[in-house]
Amino acid sequence: MPRKNFFKSTPFYILLTLAILGFFVIYPLIQMFIETREDVPILVYHDIMVESNERINLTTQEFAEQMKFLKDEEYSVITIDQLLDAWQNGSELPKNPVVITFDGGYIGVFERAFPILQEYQYPATIFVATNAIGTNNRYINWDQVKSMQSTNLIDIESNTPNRRAVTKVGSKSIQRYALTDSKQVIEWNLHTPVEYVAYPLGVYDLTTLELSRNAGYRAGFTIEYGFAHKNPQAFVFDRIPIFENGSLTMLRFQIRLKYAPIVKEMKSIRDIFESGGYEFLSNFIPVP
Numbered sequence: 218m219p220r221k222n223f224f225k226s227t228p229f230y231i232l233l234t235l236a237i238l239g240f241f242v243i244y245p246l247i248q249m250f251i252e253t254r255e256d257v258p259i260l261v262y263h264d265i266m267v268e269s270n271e272r273i274n275l276t277t278q279e280f281a282e283q284m285k286f287l288k289d290e291e292y293s294v295i296t297i298d299q300l301l302d303a304w305q306n307g308s309e310l311p312k313n314p315v316v317i318t319f320d321g322g323y324i325g326v327f328e329r330a331f332p333i334l335q336e337y338q339y340p341a342t343i344f345v346a347t348n349a350i351g352t353n354n355r356y357i358n359w360d361q362v363k364s365m366q367s368t369n370l371i372d373i374e375s376n377t378p379n380r381r382a383v384t385k386v387g388s389k390s391i392q393r394y395a396l397t398d399s400k401q402v403i404e405w406n407l408h409t410p411v412e413y414v415a416y417p418l419g420v421y422d423l424t425t426l427e428l429s430r431n432a433g434y435r436a437g438f439t440i441e442y443g444f445a446h447k448n449p450q451a452f453v454f455d456r457i458p459i460f461e462n463g464s465l466t467m468l469r470f471q472i473r474l475k476y477a478p479i480v481k482e483m484k485s486i487r488d489i490f491e492s493g494g495y496e497f498l499s500n501f502i503p504v505p
């Protein structure tokens with residue numbers, strides 16, 4: 218009976234996966250403890266619903282529990298302005314800073330998330346898709362936008378006109394339009410400067426960055442499982458997606474909030490295995 222080659226066997230691949238996973242997870246963890254951390258978690262939500270079967274949204278109860286967790290654990294919810302002013306101009310940040318953002322401009326943010334934010338007096342930024350505002354009952358309208366903005370808790374910024382990936386909309390001139398039109402529409406309606414853009418689907422390239430700077434944005438935001446890093450010259454900042462609802466929503470939230478760099482490495486490894494055709498190995502790599 219021929220001897221089976223161990224290096225081509227399933228146990229070998231499992232051990233290899235665990236070794237790679239151990240390196241990419243343990244190394245960032247060690248860094249987190251040996252370095253002075255000045256990175257800040259920026260959370261990104263979509264819609265907040267009474268009940269939800271869509272993984273991209275949370276329920277009202279789930280969102281309320283997460284905001285209570287931030288309060289109980291003594292996190293300091295700050296604005297994007299406060300964050301960048303500290304990193305670029307030297308002002309001080311409070312202890313345990315965290316930033317809350319929403320993408321799209323869904324009605325659930327106004328009806329369900331906003332009252333909870335008011336209860337805790339937590340500021341937040343809503344990146345709105347300007348073509349969607351007031352178009353149907355899934356999205357907020359301009360009166361609701363103005364009502365939230367008047368409390369000085371809510372900052373309204375750009376999510377481009379229609380939330381299509383900027384790199385996919387067409388020529389450079391069309392990309393320029395996508396970045397400038399939404400900015401101008403918000404400024405015209407709210408009479409306040411728009412300084413930030415959240416790239417739809419988290420997708421951008423060098424052309425996107427060039428056009429964003431030329432349009433007058435101060436910073437752009439993507440969607441990654443990572444903290445925003447302190448860098449006075451940086452233009453793009455990671456945000457941590459808080460999307461999946463269900464029985465483990467709170468546990469996922471706490472893991473991502475505290476250990477986002479580790480989650481980012483785990484997802485990168487899983488993506489590499491999946492793209493390389495090793496889907497059975499990717500099953501051994503959980504992404505909370």
